[in-house]
Amino acid sequence: MTADGGNHRAERDVELAEQLQEFARRFVDGSGPLDPEAVVAQAAEAVPSALAAGLTLIHDDERPRTLAATHPIVEEVDTIQYDTGEGPCLEAIEENDLIVANDLAGDDRWPKFCVRAVSETDVRSMFGVRIFLGPGNRGALNFYATEKHAFSELDRGIGAVFSTLASLALQHALEQRKSDNLLTALESSRQIGMAMGILMSSRLLTAEEAFDQLRKASQHLHRRVREVAEEVMHTGELPVVPPRTDGKD
Structure with missing residues (x-):
């Protein structure tokens, strides 16, 4: 690793640590929004390689839905996943903790999704991280980029960290909804x-x-x-x- 590369990574580590500290402060003292939209926005900011980030939720056997997104392209890509019933985000939710798609144009794991995603959107790289919720709810924090092989190992690590925060925020939102309904x-x-x-x-x-x-x-x-x-x-x-x-x- 070059000196410049090491300095860049150190700067990102410091920036990430500051973001996590700020989130923890808000979580503890209630001084800021603890909601899925805020966490997704922070996650997208923490992964500069990502054009956008989004949060997918599946409740029981209902159709998946995008609960939060930082860019319209998230809804476009997610709709294709939900229509075809396949894609990185859905696989992250159902089968694996973290799924990476480095080149949608050459990925044969989700043929229906990839064909449509490449022809209908500009997204070429994605990765999704499963978030753990209570019974009946499943989800994933997802990242999208227009370049192939956009996400580094560090990016995926940051995504995994923010998946924990997304889990906390989403559980908070679900509990608040239950409380309001009650x-x-x-x-x-x-x-x-x-x-x-x-x-x-x-x-x-x-x-x-x-x-x-x-x-x-x-x-x-x-x-x-x-x-x-x-x-x-x-x-x-x-x-x-x-x-x-x-x-x-």
């Missing part, structure tokens, strides 16, 4: 329960009868039960339901 469900249950209590008291109904009236009003008005319940809470009455013209209740 809070929404609890709030809906609270509103429905209070509306049922109002109807039970004002109309001398049983709990089953009160809920049935909320349900019927919801169906007739084409509104969610929660929305009808919220109106009952504010007005003390069910919203006016227009008479049906088909003879049904």
